[in-house]
Amino acid sequence: MIVSQSSVVSVTSLSADYFVIAFDAPQIAPLCKPGHFLNFRIENNYDILLRRPMAVFDVDGSIVKSLIKVVGKGTRWLSQRRVGDQLNVIGPLGNGFFDAQNARRIFIVAGGVGLAPLYFYLKKARSFSVETIFFYGARTANHLLFIDDLQEFSTQCVFITEDGSFGEKGLSTDILESYCEKVNLSAQNDIVMSCGPNPMLFRVAQFAESKQIPCQVSLESYMGCGGGVCLSCVIPARSYEQDGQAFFKLCTDGPVIDSRRIDMKFFTMAH
Amino acid sequence: MYNNDSRLQVNKGKLRLKNPVLSASGTFGYGKELESVANPDFYGAIALKGITVNSRAGNTPPRLVEVAGGIINAIGLQNDGVKDFVKNKVLPLKKYDTAIVANINGIKEDDYCVIAEQLEGTPIDYIEINVSCPNLEGGGVEFGKNARSIGSIVKKVKERTSIPLMLKLTPQVTDITEMVRAAEDNGIDIVTLINTYPAMAIDINTRKPVLGNVVGGFSGPGVKPMAIRLIWEVKKVTNLPIIGMGGICGWQDAIEFMLAGADAVAVGTWHFIDPSIAQKINQGILDYMNIHGFKSVSEIAGYTWRHHHESKKNRHNCCT
Numbered sequence: 001m002i003v004s005q006s007s008v009v010s011v012t013s014l015s016a017d018y019f020v021i022a023f024d025a026p027q028i029a030p031l032c033k034p035g036h037f038l039n040f041r042i043e044n045n046y047d048i049l050l051r052r053p054m055a056v057f058d059v060d061g062s063i064v065k066s067l068i069k070v071v072g073k074g075t076r077w078l079s080q081r082r083v084g085d086q087l088n089v090i091g092p093l094g095n096g097f098f099d100a101q102n103a104r105r106i107f108i109v110a111g112g113v114g115l116a117p118l119y120f121y122l123k124k125a126r127s128f129s130v131e132t133i134f135f136y137g138a139r140t141a142n143h144l145l146f147i148d149d150l151q152e153f154s155t156q157c158v159f160i161t162e163d164g165s166f167g168e169k170g171l172s173t174d175i176l177e178s179y180c181e182k183v184n185l186s187a188q189n190d191i192v193m194s195c196g197p198n199p200m201l202f203r204v205a206q207f208a209e210s211k212q213i214p215c216q217v218s219l220e221s222y223m224g225c226g227g228g229v230c231l232s233c234v235i236p237a238r239s240y241e242q243d244g245q246a247f248f249k250l251c252t253d254g255p256v257i258d259s260r261r262i263d264m265k266f267f268t269m270a271h
Numbered sequence: 272m273y274n275n276d277s278r279l280q281v282n283k284g285k286l287r288l289k290n291p292v293l294s295a296s297g298t299f300g301y302g303k304e305l306e307s308v309a310n311p312d313f314y315g316a317i318a319l320k321g322i323t324v325n326s327r328a329g330n331t332p333p334r335l336v337e338v339a340g341g342i343i344n345a346i347g348l349q350n351d352g353v354k355d356f357v358k359n360k361v362l363p364l365k366k367y368d369t370a371i372v373a374n375i376n377g378i379k380e381d382d383y384c385v386i387a388e389q390l391e392g393t394p395i396d397y398i399e400i401n402v403s404c405p406n407l408e409g410g411g412v413e414f415g416k417n418a419r420s421i422g423s424i425v426k427k428v429k430e431r432t433s434i435p436l437m438l439k440l441t442p443q444v445t446d447i448t449e450m451v452r453a454a455e456d457n458g459i460d461i462v463t464l465i466n467t468y469p470a471m472a473i474d475i476n477t478r479k480p481v482l483g484n485v486v487g488g489f490s491g492p493g494v495k496p497m498a499i500r501l502i503w504e505v506k507k508v509t510n511l512p513i514i515g516m517g518g519i520c521g522w523q524d525a526i527e528f529m530l531a532g533a534d535a536v537a538v539g540t541w542h543f544i545d546p547s548i549a550q551k552i553n554q555g556i557l558d559y560m561n562i563h564g565f566k567s568v569s570e571i572a573g574y575t576w577r578h579h580h581e582s583k584k585n586r587h588n589c590c591t
Contacts, residue, residue, distance in 0.1 A: 001307045003547060041544060046492045046520075050337050050543055090308065090546075222335045224342065225543040227308075229300035229320075231349045232335035246328035247349065252304075269332065269483075 001093060001227060002027045008085045009063055016143045017070040018113070019079045021087075026062035028091045034121035035096030035218055035256040038066060039226040041088035042074045052078065053223050053251075055117040055195075056092060064091070067116040067145070093226050094255050097121050097193055097216055104189035105131040107213075108154075109176055109204050111196020112138055117218050117256075118195050119146060122153045131155045133179070137172030137200070141165035172196075173203040180211070187212045194218070202267035205259035215259040219266075221250045228252035236263035274313045274553050275368075278560060278567050281315060283534050285435040285460035286512035288315030288370055291556070291568050292525065292549045295516050295539030296321050296374035296399060296439070297346065301360045302367060309546040313553065315535060316370035319360070321401055323375075324382045326352040331483030336472045341491020341518070342540055343470045345484035348376055348404060353386045361393045370396040372437065378410035383424050387432040398434045400424060400459075403441030403466035404488075412466070415441040418453035426457040437514065440464040440505075442494075447501055448508040455509055462505060463514040463537065465498045491540045492518040499531045506532030506576050521548070522555020529568065530575035 006023040013019050028038070039051040052074040057067035070076050081087065097117070100106055106125065110118045115136060125132055132153070137160040138144045144166055150157045159167030160175045168175050194204040195218035208215030224230035234247035235254070238261055248254055248261070279290035294311075296318040302311045311317050329349025336343050350356070356373070364371050373395045375386040387398055402415035402424060414420040421438070428436060438454045440447060442465040451462055467488025472481040480486075498517025505513060515533030518540070519525055525536045541548050556568065565571050 001305075003308050046340050048337075049340075049342060049491060049540070222333045222337075224335050224344070225298070225305070225546075227300075227546070228304045230298060230335070230344070230543060231320075231329060231346050232333075232344060234329065234332055234334065234349070236332070247332075 001090060002031070004028050004089050004091070006087050006089055008081045008083055008087055010083060011079065011081050013079070014145055018067065018145055019070070020057060020065050020067050021078055021081060022063050022065045023087050023089065024062055025064045025089060025091075028089065029059050029062045029064050032056045032059045032064060032092045033096035034124055035094065035117050036092035037094050037255060038064065038089050038091035039093055040078060042077050043088065044077055048074050048077060050224065051090065051226060053093070053220070053226055055218070056120055057116045058120055058123065067113065067119070069113040090226060094251055095253070097218070097256050098258070100191050100193070101128045101130070103130055103191040105133065105191075107133050107135070107176065107180070107190065107192045109135045109172055109192065109194040109196065109200070110137070111172055111200040112143065114194070114196030114218070115145060116195070118193065119150070121193065122150065126153055134158065135160065135172045135176050135179070137161070137175070137196070139163065171200070173200055173207065176204065177207055180207075185211045185213055187214070191216070198267045201259075202264065205262070205264070205267070208259060216256050217259045217262070218256045219250055219254055223251055226251045235266045237261060238263045274550060276553075276557060279315075279553060279556065281512075281535050281568060283512040283569065283572075286514075286534060288535055289368075290315040290553050291529070291535035292552050293372070293514060293535060293537040294318055294542065294549070295537040296372070296401070298539045298542045302364050305542070305546050309542065309549065311364075311367040311369050313549040314369045316372050316397065317367075318372035318374050318399055318537065320350060321348050321374040321376045321404065322350050322353050322356045322386060323348055323377070324353055324385050326350060326355065333481060333483055334487075336481045338470075338472055338489070340493025341489055343472055343482065343487040343489050344467070345482045345487030347484060353389045357389055357393055361395060365394045372397040372399050374399045374401050374439070376401045376404055376411060377414070377424075380414070380420070380424050380427060382410070383428050384431050387428045387434070390434060391432055395434055397437050397461070398428070398432060399437040399439050399463060400428060401439045401466070403439050412441050412443065415450065415466075416444050418449045421450050422453040422457045425454050425459050429458040435460040437461040437463050439466055441466050442468055442497060442501055447504055451505050451509050451511075455511060459511065461512045461514060462509065463516065464505065465494070465501055465517045468494060468497075490518070492520050494518045495524060499527060502528060502531040502533050503576060506573060519552075520544075522552045522559065525552045525556060526559055526571065529571045530573075532573045532576045534569070534572045
């Protein structure tokens with residue numbers, strides 16, 4: 001965990017209110033692993049108080065990038081930064097995706113802005129010999145980002161839009177399930193990784209469990225400190241006996257958690 | 272190191288600190304979590320996460336929501352109980368050059384005694400009796416709103432421990448001075464104020480309360496003026512050491528609390544935004560002292576309070 005005062009290198013607007021903010025953080029960059037997150041200070045006034053946690057999207061030398069969707073005041077403030085502005089960032093935080101180098105095949109399911117940590121994972125996964133099937137769902141073609149990169153990085157990439165404007169029409173979970181009907185799944189060789197809206201994660205986790213395949217999900221929740229202190233961002237554990245705790249701290253135990261350890265009620269709770 | 276500058280030392284009654292900056296309970300864990308970015312050595316004391324007799328799972332999430340001027344939290348005192356605290360959490364703190372405050376909570380009056388007894392002989396320097404947690408059903412703040420309960424708890428705990436006692440007060444009372452008097456009459460050593468204000472937020476899209484616990488405690492810069500006023504009120508009735516808190520976001524806020532009557536200050540919510548705030552406050556206080564000609568923090572503590580009341584007295588004499 002490092003506090004960095006970093007210069008903004010670029011802010012790139014993308015379609016559908018998405019943007020990528022890149023900043024120079026030579027101390028943070030080498031420590032970043034896929035699934036880690038950064039905690040951005042929003043320095044405007046007391047209207048936006050807490051830091052905003054965002055997944056690491058990419059690392060390029062000393063440059064760290066986050067892919068963000070403008071959804072409120074904090075993300076809007078970040079989208080309005082200019083080259084040379086100073087950003088106060090704490091990172092990298094949390095535990096990333098667990099080691100899956102022994103897997104033969106990884107099914108990666110990204111929904112919306114959930115692409116961010118999985119893009120980084122996919123990019124890194126090229127260095128180990130594993131088959132990557134990337135399912136990327138969004139509302140419309142306009143909401144699909146980095147299509148060329150994803151096709152290049154993955155063994156196979158399936159795009160899904162809710163309105164059918166690009167790729168398959170429907171929900172990524174439906175497409176995942178129908179795809180998997182045609183292949184032989186194995187608990188030893190296959191693994192699922194997912195990030196996206198909770199209803200999607202719920203179905204992905206249910207599906208993986210029904211097929212007895214390990215599944216890692218990257219979650220989000222209201223966060224206070226980002227460092228395991230305030231116990232605000234907790235999510236319920238499925239088994240107190242197994243985990244020795246009723247809740248996981250998403251900031252330090254997560255944000256990536258084995259879906260079999262999560263109380264599935266979490267996915268239907270209000271956030 | 273400026274955190275150890277002798278001009279920052281606090282020596283008032285039982286309150287003896289190397290500098291006047293504390294962490295507020297619940298915002299600094301058990302000291303080690305933020306160690307890499309917030310060294311406990313920078314603090315005069317660190318107040319640890321609140322403990323109860325038995326372990327508590329805490330409230331149903333969501334437990335925190337940001338609102339204008341602050342946050343509302345309803346953590347629900349998630350902790351592993353006093354036995355685990357003594358066994359696993361306290362000893363590692365000995366390595367730090369700071370005083371350690373254990374924040375103790377109860378649903379029954381006796382709970383406070385049970386915890387205090389178990390803290391005897393540990394490296395705990397102060398016990399903070401928390402009668403102001405809004406997230407503890409049945410106990411907590413209910414005790415803090417009743418002068419008789421406060422007196423009774425302080426008296427009982429005092430009989431069972433030799434560790435100096437702090438009392439953490441709630442702002443949700445008609446007359447806070449009654450609570451302070453009751454505590455002082457029964458032997459409290461130090462008062463700390465304020466805890467959070469009961470508050471609530473509703474999600475207008477789901478039309479449901481945001482917090483799993485429905486209500487929580489409001490903290491952050493929005494509560495500061497109200498906290499300052501309560502320090503001012505408390506100062507009127509006691510000469511006990513006062514630790515002031517409520518929305519401190521920088522050294523200027525810390526100075527304001529001290530001018531109102533606080534001998535030391537605690538940072539809570541702002542740890543989440545700037546975990547390295549303690550050293551900045553200590554540095555800011557020293558700079559302020561240099562500019563304004565104060566030789567020690569004790570000269571700042573209660574300065575405005577004293578001068579206001581002296582000038583009032585003089586005006587009164589002049590008219591008669």
